[in-house]
Amino acid sequence: MGRRVSFWTARAGRHAAWGALVLIAGVAVAAPWGRLEDDGIHDRNNPGLPMLQQPADALSPLPPAKGGNGVDWRVALESGAISPRPTLDGAGSVKTLDLDILMKRTGQMPWVRFSHAIHTPWLDCSNCHEQIFATKAGETPVSMAQILEGRFCGVCHRSVAFPVTECDRCHREAQTAAGTK
Ligand code: HEC
Numbered sequence: 001m002g003r004r005v006s007f008w009t010a011r012a013g014r015h016a017a018w019g020a021l022v023l024i025a026g027v028a029v030a031a032p033w034g035r036l037e038d039d040g041i042h043d044r045n046n047p048g049l050p051m052l053q054q055p056a057d058a059l060s061p062l063p064p065a066k067g068g069n070g071v072d073w074r075v076a077l078e079s080g081a082i083s084p085r086p087t088l089d090g091a092g093s094v095k096t097l098d099l100d101i102l103m104k105r106t107g108q109m110p111w112v113r114f115s116h117a118i119h120t121p122w123l124d125c126s127n128c129h130e131q132i133f134a135t136k137a138g139e140t141p142v143s144m145a146q147i148l149e150g151r152f153c154g155v156c157h158r159s160v161a162f163p164v165t166e167c168d169r170c171h172r173e174a175q176t177a178a179g180t181k
Pocket residue numbers: 095096097101114116119120123124125126127128129133134135136137138139140141
């Protein structure tokens with residue numbers, strides 16, 4: 001996708017610039033990670049290939065997750081296992097926001113609690129506002145079908161963030177009879 005998403009750089013990784021590439025490739029291979037020469041993306045005859053960090057070297061030390069690329073990125077960030085730079089050259093700072101939005105148009109499924117506190121350490125506001133989401137709770141008509149097509153939450157959760165097949169990571173807020181928090 002054309003948007004700037006974020007810069008994942010493993011503190012342990014020496015080839016920080018390749019970290020992001022490894023992460024994107026990793027989405028497709030699922031843990032345990034394949035080797036770059038087998039991923040169908042890299043030219044296995046390229047003499048530069050051995051200089052690249054293998055996905056398993058970069059990702060296996062990080063907190064595990066069962067889906068996606070095998071890493072629980074929220075825990076990785078919160079535990080200090082990684083410390084991403086705010087920008088590519090390290091300048092600037094990250095603007096975070098602690099604001100939850102309870103999304104209740106979920107049919108029979110548990111409600112979705114969208115957490116700005118989880119997203120804003122990775123993502124500038126402009127990644128989501130106003131092009132993907134209105135800056136007003138309840139204003140954006142979101143459906144699961146559209147998410148599965150790669151819109152709304154699916155812009156990232158079908159590409160770089162944990163996959164939409166893990167329903168319970170989003171739908172985890174029990175519906176209450178009163179319909180309130
Ligand atoms: C990963 C996507 C994402 C990012 C990044 C993000 N937001 Fe949001 N924001 C949302 C969603 C989703 C909603 C709810 C929209 C809806 O219900 O229509 C929302 C709603 C809001 C609201 C409305 C709250 C209300 O009660 O009406 C404000 C204000 C807001 N965001 C500010 C920010 C600011 C400031 C930042 C950056 C620090 C930011 N957001 C970053 C996704 C995001």
